[in-house]
Amino acid sequence: TMEQQFVDRRASLLANKIARTNLFMQRQNIQKVPVTFAGEQLDFIRLAMVDGINEDALRTIDFHQRCIGADIDNGRQYWCMKKDDEIIGLSGFHYRLWDPKSIVWGGWFVAQPNASAMTKIAMLLDTLKVLLEETDYKQLYIEVFADTTQSNILGIYQSLLFTELSRFENFYGPQQDMVVMKLELDELRQHWLSLTSAQLQVQ
Numbered sequence: 001t002m003e004q005q006f007v008d009r010r011a012s013l014l015a016n017k018i019a020r021t022n023l024f025m026q027r028q029n030i031q032k033v034p035v036t037f038a039g040e041q042l043d044f045i046r047l048a049m050v051d052g053i054n055e056d057a058l059r060t061i062d063f064h065q066r067c068i069g070a071d072i073d074n075g076r077q078y079w080c081m082k083k084d085d086e087i088i089g090l091s092g093f094h095y096r097l098w099d100p101k102s103i104v105w106g107g108w109f110v111a112q113p114n115a116s117a118m119t120k121i122a123m124l125l126d127t128l129k130v131l132l133e134e135t136d137y138k139q140l141y142i143e144v145f146a147d148t149t150q151s152n153i154l155g156i157y158q159s160l161l162f163t164e165l166s167r168f169e170n171f172y173g174p175q176q177d178m179v180v181m182k183l184e185l186d187e188l189r190q191h192w193l194s195l196t197s198a199q200l201q202v203q
Contacts, residue, residue, distance in 0.1 A: 007187065014161050015191040018132070021125040028083060030122065035078040035090065044087045045110060077130075078107055081123050088112045088119060091127045093140070104131065104185075106142035109153075121156055128160070131185060132193075138186045141165075144179040145172060157181055161188070 025031075035041065045058065067074040078092030092107035099105075106127070111120045131137060142162065146154050158164070162181040171178035 008191070010161055011188050011191045012195075014188060015195045017121075017160075018125045018129050018192060019195060021122050021129065024118070024122050025126065028119065028122070030081055030083045030088065030119070032126070033080050033082055035080050035092070040087060041080055041090070044112075045090065045108075076107060081126075083119075086112075088115050089123045091123050093127060093131060095137075102138040104135065104137040104140055106140060109142075117156060120153075121160070124156070124160060128183075128188070129192075132189045138184070140183045140185050142181050142183075144181055146177045146179050147175065154179060 042058070042061070045061070064074060064076055075095035075097055076092065077094075078090060080087060081089040081091065089109070089111040091109050094105045094107045096103075096105060109124065109127075111123065128140075131140060142157065144153060144157060146167075154164075160183070162183045165180045165182055167180075168178040170176065
């Protein structure tokens with residue numbers, strides 16, 4: 001059908017974007033390092049996240065650290081992005097233990113306030129690449145903090161094929177909405193695997 005062709009075309013374009021992300025990150029000297037949630041990484045969260053949200057994140061980090069210390073898998077995987085030895089973002093994903101095994105949620109996505117849209121997109125695409133290659137989740141859901149006065153993050157997610165499912169207006173405060181969005185990983189994974197297998201054959 002025309003609708004399916006449109007979906008396939010968009011998924012194919014997104015797969016190509018993901019393929020270009022590695023090159024962009026190399027050119028920009030963006031490196032992925034393990035998350036320690038200590039020292040400069042905690043300072044970055046305090047400064048880069050909105051007041052109130054950062055306090056919630058820090059409480060969750062404390063819980064996450066306690067789980068790691070007790071060798072308990074709480075479903076979270078995170079990494080830190082650095083450029084020229086400076087932190088520019090944190091990203092990852094979160095499998096909630098009570099959800100169906102096919103569903104995963106985006107973890108915090110925290111970007112340096114002055115990071116370019118291209119850099120933010122690259123960090124998000126890198127997370128998608130990990131989900132496509134290293135997991136078999138079928139749907140990715142995200143809760144997006146949307147400051148309706150200044151944030152461009154909703155437009156960025158929409159450009160990456162996320163569909164807005166619902167919006168909780170003023171959830172975090174005046175003009176600070178919480179938006180739930182969804183991406184079909186299964187369809188995208190098919191395009192990603194066919195693209196990467198084609199590249200391997202060319203090599």
